[in-house]
Amino acid sequence: MALPAGPGPIFDAAVVGAGAAGLAAALALAREGFETCLVGRFDARADGRTIALLDGSVRFLEALGVWEGLRERAAPLATMRIIDDSRSLFRPPPAGFRATEIGLEAFGWNVENVELVRTLIEAARASSQLTLRDPGAVDSSFLQEVANIGLEDGSIVSARLVVAADGRNSRLREARDITTRSWSYPQSALTTILAHERDHRDASTEFHTRFGPFTLVPLPGRRSSLVWVTSRAHAERLVGLDDDALGAAVERQAQSILGKMRVEGPRGLVAMSGLSVERYTAERLALIGEAAHVFPPIGAQGLNLGFRDAAALRDAVVDARAEGADIGGPAALGRYQRSRDLDVRLRTAAVDGLNRTLLAAFLPADFLRGLGLIAISEIGPLRRTLMREGVLPSIGAPRLMRPRPA
Ligand SMILES: Cc1cc2nc3c(=O)[nH]c(=O)nc-3n(C[C@H](O)[C@H](O)[C@H](O)COP(=O)(O)OP(=O)(O)OC[C@H]3O[C@@H](n4cnc5c(N)ncnc54)[C@H](O)[C@@H]3O)c2cc1C
Structure with a gap:
């Protein structure tokens, strides 16, 4: 049965889910003067996870007016190093x-x-x-003119556009029969925060091991975050170690490049999996963040793409309004769909490809991975193009993420 419209106002947009993607989307829409309702509980618990925000995401947060307050708690990623620790016959030299x-x-x-x-x-x-x-949100119905969201307390929020930012198990997505594809890898990721003896010099280091990437990413001071992707059994053994033993295991795996390691933060154990959707929209609905794509924690993609979704949706509805069109109508949603499709597909394929070539233990795969890394290291224009594309796609980047003209 279709939910009736609530007695309150009809919002321009209702964003469901107050994770980072939903919060950013709600702020971006409100800042443009759209009457916006954010539905969801605020939850900010420390889980040892850090987010490497790429340059475009930082510009987006600047535009939302939140970067200033965050900057001093963030560490710059000035250098990225990749060390092949796969013990393969085709082992390329370290790349920086x-x-x-x-x-x-x-x-x-x-x-x-x-x-x-x-x-x-x-x-x-x-x-x-x-x-x-x-x-x-517990219920929803999508009508020709308006969408209604039923909340746990029995009230109803009505809006012309609903943004599903309700995470990987999105109820809103499921209610609209949007087909998903999900997959898993035979690995888990151990995450924590470490203090160490030597300076990281604003460099992140990724060791490509046969069981997945082992990555140390700088935090302010002599601290780094760890994402150690390894076999499920190994990750479970590691998570069960006491702090001293875990610090020693991390130092060994990191070849002591940062000296002695001390565990400083909560630990997380994340199953390695992915999810993609066949489309990002349905009538009066746009999916963003993990409701639209889930990545294993490799290559700092997940939330950077989630922010690109939010910024691209903002562009689509701003343009629809400028043309006098319905912001939850087919033209606005079609524009959003087109802006997300290629970007998400390319990133999904890149992360999946890297992980699978590491796991393959197969000489031709090692050869191609090694050759790719050498080519990226040695061929200047290719190297710079890939670095730029890694930070932000050159075609179709959302407006609030683009570099300002010099
Ligand atoms: C170990 C690890 C490291 C990572 N590192 C990086 C990185 O370096 N860079 C990067 O870009 N990404 C990274 N990611 C990915 C990133 O953490 C996620 O992409 C991001 O947190 C997802 O945000 P989200 O807002 O889409 O989803 P969520 O954070 O899951 O938020 C969804 C919200 O919706 C709410 N919700 C659900 N159902 C309802 C409902 N019915 N009504 C109301 N609210 C509802 C939930 O309570 C939650 O608050 C990493 C992930 C992991 C696991």
Whole structure:
């Protein structure tokens, strides 16, 4: 049965889900003067996860007015190093990439997820253009003119456009029969935060092991975050170690490049899996963030894409309004769909390809991976193009993420 419209106002947009993607989308829409309602509970618990925000995401947060407060809690990623530790016959030499080669101070900035979410929550609370509703969404109906979202307390929020930012198990997505494809890898990722003896010099280091990438990403001070992708059994053994034994295991795997390691943060164990959707929209509905794509924690893609979704949706509805069109109508949603399709597909294929060639233990795959890394290291124009594309796609980047003209 279709839900009736609520007695309250009809919002321009209702964003369901107050994770980082939903908060950013709600702030971006409210900032443009759209009457926006954000539905969801605020939750900012420390889980040891950090987010490497690439340059375009930082520009987006700047435009939302939240970067200033976050910057001092983030560390710049000025250099990225890749070390092949796969013990393959075709083992390329270590490769290093500097952000200054493409005219940037940093490829991005690494910050604890809890700090990022807290800062976005403060901005949402301070925004006079945002209406906040914390009961969860339990029901929805999408009509020709308006969409209605039923909340846990029995109230109804009505809007012309609904943004599903309700995470990987999105109810809104499921209710609209959007086909998904999900997959898993025979690996888990151990995450934590470490203090160490030597300076990281703003460099992140990725060791490509036969069981997956082992990555240390700088945090302010002599601290780094760890994402150690390995076999499920090994990850479970590691997570069960006491702090001293885990610190020693990390130092060994990192070939002591940062000296002695001390575990400083909570630990997380993340199953390696992915999800993609066959389309990003349905009538009056747009999917963003993990409701639209789930990545294993390799290559800092997940939330950077989630922010690109939010910024691209903002462009699509701003353009629809400028043309006098319905912001939840087919023209606006069609524009959003087109802007996301290729970007998400390319990133999904790149992350999946890297992980599978590492796991393959297959000489031709090792050869291609090694050759690829040598080509990227040695061929200047290719190297710079890939660095730029890694930070932000050159075609179709959302407007708030583009570099400002010099
Ligand atoms: C170990 C690890 C490291 C990572 N590192 C990086 C990185 O370096 N760079 C990067 O870009 N990404 C990274 N990611 C990915 C990133 O963390 C995720 O992409 C991001 O947190 C997803 O945000 P989201 O807002 O889409 O989803 P979520 O954070 O899952 O938010 C969804 C929200 O919706 C709410 N919700 C659900 N159902 C309802 C409902 N019915 N009503 C109301 N609210 C509802 C939930 O409570 C939640 O608050 C990493 C992930 C992991 C696991």
